[in-house]
Amino acid sequence: MRYAAITGWGMHVPERVLTNNDLEEMVATSDDWIVSRTGIRERRLAAPHETATSMAVAAAKQACDRAGIAPQAIELIVVGTFTADQQMPSIACEVHRELGAARAAAFDVNAACTSFMYALIAATQFVRTGMYSTVLVVGVDINSRFIDYTDRGTCVLFGDGAGAVVLQASEEPAGLLSSVLGADGSAGHVLTLGDPEQLAHLNGVSEMPRPYMKMNGSEVFRFAVRIMGDAAAEAIEQAGLTYQDIDALVPHQANMRIIDAAARRIALPREKVWVNVERYGNTSSASVPICLVEAEREGFIRDGMNVVVVAFGGGLTWASGVLRWGPGSVVRERIA
Known part of the structure; x- marks a missing residue:
């Protein structure tokens, strides 16, 4: 494989x-x-x-x-x-x-x-x-x-x-051993950036208001607390692993309470959860890869470890997977 x-x-x-x-x-x-x-x-x-x-x-x-x-x-x-x-x-x-x-x-x-x-x-x-x-x-x-x-x-x-x-x-075996993707478009209105009027053709109007992010914080929080844990659990099951097989959790850094809820859902102690939200806040698409870089640098994740990665976002969307950290055995030639 x-x-x-x-x-x-x-x-x-x-x-x-x-x-x-x-x-x-x-x-x-x-x-x-x-x-x-x-x-x-x-x-x-x-x-x-x-x-x-x-x-x-x-x-x-x-x-x-x-x-x-x-x-x-x-x-x-x-x-x-x-x-x-x-x-x-x-x-x-x-x-x-x-x-x-x-x-x-x-x-x-x-x-x-x-x-x-x-x-x-x-x-x-x-x-x-x-x-x-x-x-x-x-x-x-x-x-x-x-x-x-x-x-x-x-x-x-x-x-x-x-x-x-x-x-x-x-x-x-290296990289993603499992992957979960999901979306709920019916709830897209709770987290938005720009509306159709702002993004439409200008029709001769020289200036339009800057589109700003808008969020129903309580709705997003309830969704995130549930989906982060559920998606992480699904990725572990799909990989054929148990919670005890997981060495680390690297979650999207949106909110400390959401991160804690995800860790509890897969019975992972806090010391196995990478957190840098206090220093960077929510960097959106950059959140998970920044975490991986810093976690590797600090020795928090090492070759051979099973690492759960999970994120959620507007759309509403979510995704997760179990990473086997390390280079594996790299195939140098291209296989078309």
């Missing part, structure tokens, strides 16, 4: 830090209020010159270096995002150009905060079926460009960032 091992990884976060104390000067909130409800203490915000593309490229270069591959070896680039710099070309094509990945096909995936997981699962299928042997997957979002900083229900939650992984074909 053919697998899609993660052989390289990288991340980028902006230098600017927005703390809870900073937000106290901007909106009716407090550090205690934010921390008690979310676990977040600070988040990173992109500088005016930074773009989703520039952050994606920075993370992608690190991932390629870690994998020991040249951009010319990449056969497919998949970028998960919902805050693209423009409608077209896609960020994947912009990354293609900046890296000089001349051989690669390229496309974006938009599943809100679940975008990276959707992209990772799709890319894994391309490798497992033999269509490609080397794939770059990126998750990136600049949430700060679409946040109303007078709305404390959203402005305290989100930050900016990018993360990337390289997948390579392996003859040994």
Whole structure:
């Protein structure tokens, strides 16, 4: 059987830090209020010159270096995002150009905060079926460009960032051992960005209001608490494993209470759960890959470990899987 091992990884976060104390000067909130409800203490915000593309490229270069591959070896680039710099070309094509990945096909995936997981699962299928042997997957979002900083229900939650992984074909079990995708379009209205009027043809109007993220926080919370745990449990069962076989949980970093609920659902102690939400907030599509990079760097995840990854997002969408961390036995030639 053919697998899609993660052989390289990288991340980028902006230098600017927005703390809870900073937000106290901007909106009716407090550090205690934010921390008690979310676990977040600070988040990173992109500088005016930074773009989703520039952050994606920075993370992608690190991932390629870690994998020991040249951009010319990449056969497919998949970028998960919902805050693209423009409608077209896609960020994947912009990354293609900046890296000089001349051989690669390229496309974006938009599943809100679940975008990276959707992209990772799709890319894994391309490798497992033999269509490609080397794939770059990126998750990136600049949430700060679409946040109303007078709305404390959203402005305290989100930050900016990018993360990337390289997948390579392996003859040994590595990468995703299982994958779960789901959606509930009937509940899409509880988390939105932009409405049809804002995004429609301008019809001679020179200025339109900036589209902002809007969220029914209580509805999203109830959904997330349930679906994160259920999706994680389903991925473990699909992989033919038990809860006792799981070495670590790397969840989407939306809210500490949601993370805790997911861990309880699969009976995983807190010390086996990777958390960085206090430093970055919710970086949306970048959340899971940034976690993987930091967790590996700190020795929290190591070769051979079974790692559950899970995310949810607008749509509503969700995705999960069990990763066997490590390079496996990489197949160097392309199998068409």
